[in-house]
Amino acid sequence: MIRKMTLEDLDQVMEIEKQAFHDHWPRSAYEYELKENEFSTLLVYEENKQVLGIIGYYILFDEAQITTIATRSDAKRKGIARKLMDAMIQDCDEKLCCTVSLEVRKSNFPAIQLYESYEFITVNVRKGYYEDGEDAYLMIKALGGGYRDEDISN
Numbered sequence: 001m002i003r004k005m006t007l008e009d010l011d012q013v014m015e016i017e018k019q020a021f022h023d024h025w026p027r028s029a030y031e032y033e034l035k036e037n038e039f040s041t042l043l044v045y046e047e048n049k050q051v052l053g054i055i056g057y058y059i060l061f062d063e064a065q066i067t068t069i070a071t072r073s074d075a076k077r078k079g080i081a082r083k084l085m086d087a088m089i090q091d092c093d094e095k096l097c098c099t100v101s102l103e104v105r106k107s108n109f110p111a112i113q114l115y116e117s118y119e120f121i122t123v124n125v126r127k128g129y130y131e132d133g134e135d136a137y138l139m140i141k142a143l144g145g146g147y148r149d150e151d152i153s154n
Contacts, residue, residue, distance in 0.1 A: 002087045005042035005054065007034055012051035013044070020070035023131040033067075040067070043087055045080045053080040055088050057100070062145055064092040066102035069111075081114055089118070089143070098145035103129060103136040115139050 005013065010030055017024035033040040039060050045053035053071040057064050066088065071080045092100055103126060104111050120139040129136035 001047070002043055002045050002083060005030075005034065005044045007031065009044055009051050013054055016051065016054055016070050016072050017068075019073045025068065041088075041091065043084060045071075045084055052078075053084050055081075055084040057088055057092070059092060059095055059097060062096060062098045064088075064095075064097045064100040064143075066100060085114070085118060089141075093143050096145060097143050099140050099142055101138065101140045103138055105130060106135045106137055112137065112139075115141075 010027055013030060014024075014027055030042070033042055033056065037058075039058045040056065041059065042054065042056045044051045051072070052075040053069075055069045056067040058067060069081060069084060071078075089100065100120075102115065102120070104115065106125070118141055120141040122137045123140050124138040126136040126138055128134075
């Protein structure tokens with residue numbers, strides 16, 4: 001099941017972060033996102049009271065940006081990231097976002113393949129984006145935005 005992340009999830013979320021990222025967010029960053037950042041949405045994928053995946057994103061006006069997405073190492077290749085992406089895209093579409101963007105390590109081929117399967121395209125390279133100096137691809141996906149079929153037909 002996908003639901004909003006809570007402070008009670010943070011121990012499990014931090015374990016996922018440590019498994020997934022060299023330069024993971026500190027616990028305090030998640031606390032800030034949950035308590036204070038009105039533009040932030042954090043979702044978890046949970047089974048049997050175990051958090052198996054997370055996604056975070058900002059929505060500001062008509063643009064969204066994915067801030068994090070990860071699955072627990074023993075839960076990879078089970079479609080969890082795809083379910084989280086589907087939930088995020090549906091939320092962004094309902095909120096009339098025009099685009100969703102993200103940065104991804106140039107070496108993270110599985111993530112790049114996932115994003116490309118959702119029609120994200122690489123639009124730029126952010127040189128030295130990560131703490132270890134690795135570059136990131138800036139990828140963007142177009143969404144429906146503020147127009148709906150009924151708007152166009154009138």
